[in-house]
Amino acid sequence: MIRPAFVLAATVLAVPATAQQPTFSSQRLSQHVQTLGSDAYEGRGVGVAAETKTVNYLVQQFRSAGLQPGGATVNGRRGWTQPVPLLQSDWQGTPTLSMTVAGQQLPLTQGQEIAARAPTNGQSALNLQNLPLVFVGYGVRAPERNWDDFKGQDLRGKIMVVLVNDPDFEGPLADAQNGDFGGKAMTYYGRWTYKYEEGARQGAAGVLVIHETAPASYGWATVKNSNTNTMFDIVRQNPAAEHPPLEAWIQQDLAGRIFAASGTSLEQMKAAARRRDFRPVPLKATLTAQGQARTQTITSQNVVGILPGRTRPDETVIYTGHWDHLGIGQPDANGDRIYNGAMDNATGIAHMIEQARAFARGPRPERSVVFLAVTAEEKGLLGSEYYAANPLYPVEKTAGVLNTDSMGVFGRARDFSISGTARLELLDMLVEEGRRLGRTFTPDPNPQSGGFYRSDHFTLAKVGVPAISFRSGQDLVDGGVARGEAIAREYTEKRYHQPDDEYLPSWNFEGIAADATLLHAVGRRLANSTAWPNWSPDSEFRAARDASAAARGGAAQPSGAPPVPAPSEPAPTPADVAGERG
Ligand SMILES: [Zn+2]
Numbered sequence: 001m002i003r004p005a006f007v008l009a010a011t012v013l014a015v016p017a018t019a020q021q022p023t024f025s026s027q028r029l030s031q032h033v034q035t036l037g038s039d040a041y042e043g044r045g046v047g048v049a050a051e052t053k054t055v056n057y058l059v060q061q062f063r064s065a066g067l068q069p070g071g072a073t074v075n076g077r078r079g080w081t082q083p084v085p086l087l088q089s090d091w092q093g094t095p096t097l098s099m100t101v102a103g104q105q106l107p108l109t110q111g112q113e114i115a116a117r118a119p120t121n122g123q124s125a126l127n128l129q130n131l132p133l134v135f136v137g138y139g140v141r142a143p144e145r146n147w148d149d150f151k152g153q154d155l156r157g158k159i160m161v162v163l164v165n166d167p168d169f170e171g172p173l174a175d176a177q178n179g180d181f182g183g184k185a186m187t188y189y190g191r192w193t194y195k196y197e198e199g200a201r202q203g204a205a206g207v208l209v210i211h212e213t214a215p216a217s218y219g220w221a222t223v224k225n226s227n228t229n230t231m232f233d234i235v236r237q238n239p240a241a242e243h244p245p246l247e248a249w250i251q252q253d254l255a256g257r258i259f260a261a262s263g264t265s266l267e268q269m270k271a272a273a274r275r276r277d278f279r280p281v282p283l284k285a286t287l288t289a290q291g292q293a294r295t296q297t298i299t300s301q302n303v304v305g306i307l308p309g310r311t312r313p314d315e316t317v318i319y320t321g322h323w324d325h326l327g328i329g330q331p332d333a334n335g336d337r338i339y340n341g342a343m344d345n346a347t348g349i350a351h352m353i354e355q356a357r358a359f360a361r362g363p364r365p366e367r368s369v370v371f372l373a374v375t376a377e378e379k380g381l382l383g384s385e386y387y388a389a390n391p392l393y394p395v396e397k398t399a400g401v402l403n404t405d406s407m408g409v410f411g412r413a414r415d416f417s418i419s420g421t422a423r424l425e426l427l428d429m430l431v432e433e434g435r436r437l438g439r440t441f442t443p444d445p446n447p448q449s450g451g452f453y454r455s456d457h458f459t460l461a462k463v464g465v466p467a468i469s470f471r472s473g474q475d476l477v478d479g480g481v482a483r484g485e486a487i488a489r490e491y492t493e494k495r496y497h498q499p500d501d502e503y504l505p506s507w508n509f510e511g512i513a514a515d516a517t518l519l520h521a522v523g524r525r526l527a528n529s530t531a532w533p534n535w536s537p538d539s540e541f542r543a544a545r546d547a548s549a550a551a552r553g554g555a556a557q558p559s560g561a562p563p564v565p566a567p568s569e570p571a572p573t574p575a576d577v578a579g580e581r582g
Contacts (some may be wrong), residue, residue: 019086022358026509028491032061032350036323037342037381037503040236044341045327045375047088047298054323055081058373061353062305066360070306070370074335075479077447081301084386085374087239088298089118089224089231089575095291099133099254101272102261102284111330113254114208115227118293121200121243126291128159128185131205133258133283137273139207140200144286145180153280155204157241159246159549160286161255162207163273163404165215166190169385169448171274180335185421186450190215192249193380193453198536199244202446206246206287210255210266217449222497223249225339229329232379234386235297246289267402298376302383304392307359310526318370318465318529319355319519320384320403320456322347322377341378343491343501348404349373351516358517358520365415365527366397377405384456388463395460396548398527400533401467402519403457408472409507410487412514415442415473424541425533426466433521437514442473466533472515 036057042050059080070163071081095116097108100166103355108114112347112397137149166189168179181187189192194204199207213219227249236242256266260285272278303323309315327339340346356371370393374383406418418427431441444451452458457467471497474484495501528532532552535542 021517022362022520022579024338024354024358024513027514029347029350029353029512030507032353033342033346033507033509034503035339036346036349037332037501039338039340040051043327043329043342044062044323046300046324046379047086048327050327051300051324051375052379055166058303058323058353059351062356062371064305065305065353065357067307067356067371069307070304070392071302075242078306079304080391081569082387082392083377084302084383085235086298086300086376086379086382087233087235087295089120089124089293089295090229091118091222092294093290095289099258099287100104100286100288101132101258106556110127110253111228112251114248114250115224115249116246116289116291117227118231118291119243119245119247120231120233120239122261123245124293124295125244126289126293128205128287128289129312130286130288130409131157131159132206133161133285133287135259135269135270135281135283137278138163138165138167139195140166141198141201142189142415146519147180149278149280150202150428151272151279153393154333155199155202158204159206159208160199160202160204161250161258161283162195162209163215163270164190164192164195164212165212165450167266167274169215171262172268175540185447186453188349188450188453191450191453192216196244196247197242199247200240200242206224206248206289207244208287209249210250210252211249214536215448216494217446218308218496220251223355223490225326225329225497226378229326230440231357232376232382234382235244235388237522246287258283258319261285264364271336277569284480286325292308297526302387303373305356305371307364307369309366310364311366313368315367315399317365317367317399317523318372318393318401318460319352319523320372320374320401320460321345321352321405322375322383322456323373324372324375324383325350325501332499338345339497340502342503343409344406344496345377345404346408346503347512351407351519355516355520358516359523362524364526367525367527367529368393369523377456382457388459394551395463396551398460399529401457401460401465402523403467404515404519405454405468405469406457407515408474408479408511410476410484410511411508412477412511413439413473413484414475414477416473416515416518417442417444417473419455419457419469420444421447422452422461422468422555423536424466424468426468429467429525429533430470430518430522434518437521438475439518439519440475444471445474457581460543461541464535464546464548465543466535466545470515470519476511
C-alpha cells in the first residue's frame, strides 16, 4: 500500500485518524463472488427460489462475520430480514403491439422494435385501440427551472413519445454548467423513471421513450433485457398515480420512421425539444396494444445485520448494496439464460460481508454500524425505497450511507470515484481518507448517465440521509487509465446486464480489498464521530436533512470545510462500468 508522506492538517470533522486499519482477504472476497455469481444462484432473481438461497447465504455470512440480527422485530426480537411487499406483474404470453404510421399498418415485435413493460398501474389487462401519438420533447415539467414541455397539451387518451435524458444533454449547452439542466450531467428529469411518472401525472394512456444509446448511456440489449421480463413495484395505495397503463421504450429507427411520416425528423425534433418554447407535436401515427398480465403481491426480503454502537446505539452508519440481479431471462446468442450478475452486484455484497467481519473484529464504534443488503434494486431501487419509507433505524439519526454496487475486479487502482456529481461532506471525508491511503479522487467521468439516480443510496438521499455510491477507480496500478477504460468499455458493451456478467478466473480482488480498507476508514471515522455531515448548501437534498436537525439535537450544522468543488471539467474518459439501474 502506498502511504502519503504527510497527514492532512485540516480535517472536515476534526476527528483524528484512527490507527486501526484492517486488512481484507482477496480470497474470501473472491469466494463470495464465485458463489453468488454461480449458475446455482440463478442470477439472484426476486421472488423465486434463488431469493431464498441468496438470503440464506447472506444471513449465514452475516452471522459468521459476527453481526447481530438487525432486521424487523418479530415477537419482540429482531430477525435477520425486513419483509418487502412487492407487486409483481408478468405478461401472459406476448403482448400484441402495432402502429398505424401515415395510414400504413405496422406490426411490432416485443423486444425488437419496442419493449413494453408488464403493467404496474394496478390493472392486469392492457387494451389500447388506435390511440394518437404526441411528441412531447423531453417531457419535462420543472417550474423551478421555468420549463414546461407540455404547454397545456391534453394527453388523456393519448400516447406520449419522449426523448431520454434532459434538454441540455446535447447541443450548445452540453458543455455548459449553466445550462437549464446543468449541462451534460443528467438531472432527475432525464431519467426514464421520471418520464413514466410525469406521463402518469399528465394522464397519458402510455409513454414511449425513444432509445438512443448516447443519452440513455446503454444499448438496446440492456433496454430489452430490463423491460420485457417480470416487472415489480412496491405496493402503492394508488399505483395509477405513478404508472400510466403502458410504459415502453421504442427503437430509434421506429421513431425516425414515425417522424418522417409526420414530415419531420428525429434530429429536427431534438433541436426543437432543446428550446424552452418547444410545443408538443401531434404525430401521424397511432398505437394499438393488447396484453394480459398476471399480477400478484409477493414478499421479498432486505437482509439486515447490525453491530450496536458502544455509547450511541441509536445513531447509525449504514453500508448498503443490492443482493438481487436480473435472474433468468431471455437467452443470449450462446443460449445462456442466467444473468449471473457477478460484478453487478455480487462484488458489492462480497464487500459488505467482509466489511462486516472487519468491524466485528475491531473495537466497537460509538455509533451502530448497519449492513443493509437490499432487494429489487434492478426492479427500480425498490428494496431501498421500501426501507427509506419504513426505516428500521431513524433516518434523521443515520449519519451516512456508503453504498457499493459493482466493484472493480481488475486489481488495485490509484484512484476511486463515486456515482454522479453529488456534493456533501461525506464525500469530503472519503476524499480525505483516500488521500491518507495514497489514493486520489476522480469525479464521475460520465455524469450524463445519471449514475447518482441509479443505485440504492439515491432513495436514502431523497429522504435527506447523506449517501454516496462508491466506485472503484479506473487508473489501475497495472495498466493505468488506458487499461481501466478498455475494461470498462468491454464490460458495458458485452457483459453489463447480460448473461456474460460472470465470474472469470482472471479476476483480481486486491482492488476490492483496497477499496474496503478505504470504506472502512470512512465508516469507522463516522461511527466514532459526534458530527453530522451534511449536504452542500446548494444540494437538492439539503432541505430534507435540515428539516430533521432538531432530532439530532441542534440546528443545521455549518459546513466545517468548503464542499468538494463540482467537477467542472470531468476527466475525458469514455463510458464506464456504471450502467442501467432498475
Ligand atoms: Zn447494481
